[in-house]
Amino acid sequence: MTAKPARGRPRAYDPEEALAAALGEFRRRGYTATSLDHLSDATKMARPSLYAAFGNKLEIYRKAVRQYSEQTAERRQRALFEEPSLDKGLEDYFGAIIDAYFSREGEPLGCPVLSVISGEAAADPVIGAELAAAIGRSDGLLQRRMAQAVEAGEIAADADVRGLAAMLAALQHSLALRARAGTPRPELQAIARAHVALALRAAGAARPN
Amino acid sequence: MTAKPARGRPRAYDPEEALAAALGEFRRRGYTATSLDHLSDATKMARPSLYAAFGNKLEIYRKAVRQYSEQTAERRQRALFEEPSLDKGLEDYFGAIIDAYFSREGEPLGCPVLSVISGEAAADPVIGAELAAAIGRSDGLLQRRMAQAVEAGEIAADADVRGLAAMLAALQHSLALRARAGTPRPELQAIARAHVALALRAAGAARPN
DNA sequence: TTAATTTTTTGCGAAGTGGTACAAAATGAC
DNA sequence: GTCATTTTGTACCACTTCGCAAAAAATTAA
Numbered sequence: 001m002t003a004k005p006a007r008g009r010p011r012a013y014d015p016e017e018a019l020a021a022a023l024g025e026f027r028r029r030g031y032t033a034t035s036l037d038h039l040s041d042a043t044k045m046a047r048p049s050l051y052a053a054f055g056n057k058l059e060i061y062r063k064a065v066r067q068y069s070e071q072t073a074e075r076r077q078r079a080l081f082e083e084p085s086l087d088k089g090l091e092d093y094f095g096a097i098i099d100a101y102f103s104r105e106g107e108p109l110g111c112p113v114l115s116v117i118s119g120e121a122a123a124d125p126v127i128g129a130e131l132a133a134a135i136g137r138s139d140g141l142l143q144r145r146m147a148q149a150v151e152a153g154e155i156a157a158d159a160d161v162r163g164l165a166a167m168l169a170a171l172q173h174s175l176a177l178r179a180r181a182g183t184p185r186p187e188l189q190a191i192a193r194a195h196v197a198l199a200l201r202a203a204g205a206a207r208p209n
Numbered sequence: 210m211t212a213k214p215a216r217g218r219p220r221a222y223d224p225e226e227a228l229a230a231a232l233g234e235f236r237r238r239g240y241t242a243t244s245l246d247h248l249s250d251a252t253k254m255a256r257p258s259l260y261a262a263f264g265n266k267l268e269i270y271r272k273a274v275r276q277y278s279e280q281t282a283e284r285r286q287r288a289l290f291e292e293p294s295l296d297k298g299l300e301d302y303f304g305a306i307i308d309a310y311f312s313r314e315g316e317p318l319g320c321p322v323l324s325v326i327s328g329e330a331a332a333d334p335v336i337g338a339e340l341a342a343a344i345g346r347s348d349g350l351l352q353r354r355m356a357q358a359v360e361a362g363e364i365a366a367d368a369d370v371r372g373l374a375a376m377l378a379a380l381q382h383s384l385a386l387r388a389r390a391g392t393p394r395p396e397l398q399a400i401a402r403a404h405v406a407l408a409l410r411a412a413g414a415a416r417p418n
Numbered sequence: 419t420t421a422a423t424t425t426t427t428t429g430c431g432a433a434g435t436g437g438t439a440c441a442a443a444a445t446g447a448c
Numbered sequence: 449g450t451c452a453t454t455t456t457g458t459a460c461c462a463c464t465t466c467g468c469a470a471a472a473a474a475t476t477a478a
Contacts, residue, residue, distance in 0.1 A: 006445080006446080006453090006454075007446055007453050007454065008444075008445060008446080008453040008455065009443065009444040009445050009455040009456070010444070010445065010454085011455060011456090012455075012456075028331050029328075029331075029332045030327075030328025030331075031328060032239060032241040032242040032328070033329060033332065035435065036435080036436060037434080037435085037436095045456090046455095046457060046458085047436085047437080048437090048438075048439090048455090048456075048457080048458095049455070049456065049457090051437075051438080052454095052455075053455095057437095107331070108331075109331055110327075115328065116328050118239075118319075118323075118324050118325075118327045118328060118389050119238075119239025119240060119241070119242065119324065119325050119327060119328040119329070120242060120328070121324075121389045121390060121391075122236065122237050122238075122239075122316070122319070122324075123239065128389075128390060128391055131386075131390045132390040132391055132392075135386065162403070163400075163403030163404065163406070163407055164407065166400050166403060166404065167380075167403070167404050167407055167408075169383065170376075170379040170380050170404065171376075171379050173382050173386045173387075174382040174383065177323060177327060177340075177382045177386075178344065178382075180337075180340065181330060181337060181340045181341040181344050182337055182341055183341075191372075191375050194371070194375060195375065195376050195379065197369075197372070198369065198372055198373065198376055198408070198411040198412075199407070201410075201411045202407040203407075215424075215475080215476080216423050216475075216476055217422080217424020217474075218424050218425040218426070218473065219425080219475065220424085220426090244464075244465065244466080245466060245467085246464080246466095254426090255425095255426060255428090256466085257425090257426075257428095257467090257468075257469090258426065258427090260466095260468080261424095265467080266466075420478080421477085422475105422477075422478095423474100423475080423476080423477095424473100424474085424475080424476100425472105425473080426471105426472080426473070427470105427472070427473085428469105428471080428472090429468105429469090429470090429471100430468085430469080431467090431468090432465100432466100433464105433465075433466090433467105434463100434464080434465065435462100435464060435465075436461105436462100436463090436464100437460105437461085437462100438460085438461075439459090439461095440457105440458090441456105441457090441458085441459100442455105442456080442457075443454105443455080443456070444455080444456090445452105445453085445454080445455095446451105446452090446453085448449100448451075
């Protein structure tokens with residue numbers, strides 16, 4: 001990956017680290033409240049270097065989120081689609097989400113999208129679309145999983161697939177928000193467990209366990 | 210109410226209108242992205258007048274939210290606690306919430322608290338506390354209602370009161386977020402209906418209808 | 419009229435905003 | 449070495465940010 005001798009002056013930063021540091025700033029401060037000076041400090045890159053490397057503020061944010069998504073998506077999707085037990089799969093899915101909602105230092109930062117650009121989404125159509133897309137992706141995943149569950153007989157044949165998916169998506173939205181408000185991790189985990197259990201019961205799960 | 214001859218120069222603005230206009234700006238733009246100039250324009254008050262009347266930016270926001278809350282709380286609480294049918298009560302409760310999440314002109318602005326200060330909550334402890342308090346208030350209301358429902362035999366005696374309340378709160382959080390992403394009203398209403406129906410089914414409602 | 423009181427208006431200031439131009443520095447290719 | 453190339457660092461731009469001081473205006477009380 002990093003095997004590129006290149007030609008000119010070697011860059012003094014690691015793009016991946018820089019984007020991670022930038023995302024940290026966005027998550028802590030929120031989108032608008034994060035200035036280019038903040039990003040410059042956090043990445044240890046001068047502002048012109050930031051521009052040359054990633055583009056303007058919005059582009060920096062998008063690239064940082066994309067990297068985060070790619071890094072965390074696999075575990076979530078595997079939990080959802082490769083775990084045989086629906087119950088355990090959902091618990092792992094939300095467990096992965098909760099893990100991602102905390103920084104390495106344990107700060108409850110919530111979701112880099114839902115929690116960070118919600119404030120700006122109504123005024124800026126580009127950001128609004130970004131938010132809508134993120135929500136739509138989760139909805140899609142959960143709908144697919146619930147449809148599978150119906151086919152596999154894991155839940156009632158006449159279960160409301162879309163309603164159940166929306167109800168589980170709501171848990172994700174709620175976790176993002178509660179993390180943002182400082183709710184400690186064990187409490188989030190308890191909330192997720194209870195929510196999943198109730199959802200499965202409402203779905204007429206084959207084995208209410 | 211407005212019967213106060215006062216002494217000095219009469220104020221040229223109506224405080225209630227001004228706060229409503231200020232809240233509109235906050236809701237549209239988000240907290241940080243709303244500048245005092247925006248507020249000054251929207252309220253038609255010069256910046257020093259804003260300061261004299263309401264205080265600094267955060268105080269303006271708080272007073273505007275307080276007014277909004279007082280104006281919308283009654284309908285919500287009546288739906289929740291005075292409607293005999295639990296099912297209908299919850300539907301009306303979330304119906305009132307959805308109504309409040311749209312501006313008079315029909316823009317889906319979401320919640321003036323959840324959708325607006327989520328981004329700032331992690332960095333600013335005062336705002337974080339504000340967000341946590343708002344979440345806690347809804348949790349409390351829903352817990353009380355679900356506890357009543359158990360006592361009245363409207364739902365199963367061994368129902369998970371806290372879990373159900375959190376699950377319904379999650380619907381509120383999700384509605385706020387989806388509104389922010391531009392989801393049209395009928396879709397929000399459908400989501401709310403399905404969510405409530407599933408929650409009641411999970412609660413072992415006496416009459417699943 | 420005059421004085422007291424309250425609000426509005428004008429204008430300022432120091433700091434921060436996103437974004438960029440341009441020269442200096444560090445490398446590989448020749 | 450010398451050149452082409454790429455990144456870095458310094459400095460700057462025009463604009464906006466929040467906040468306030470001080471004067472002007474509009475009213476009631478005496």
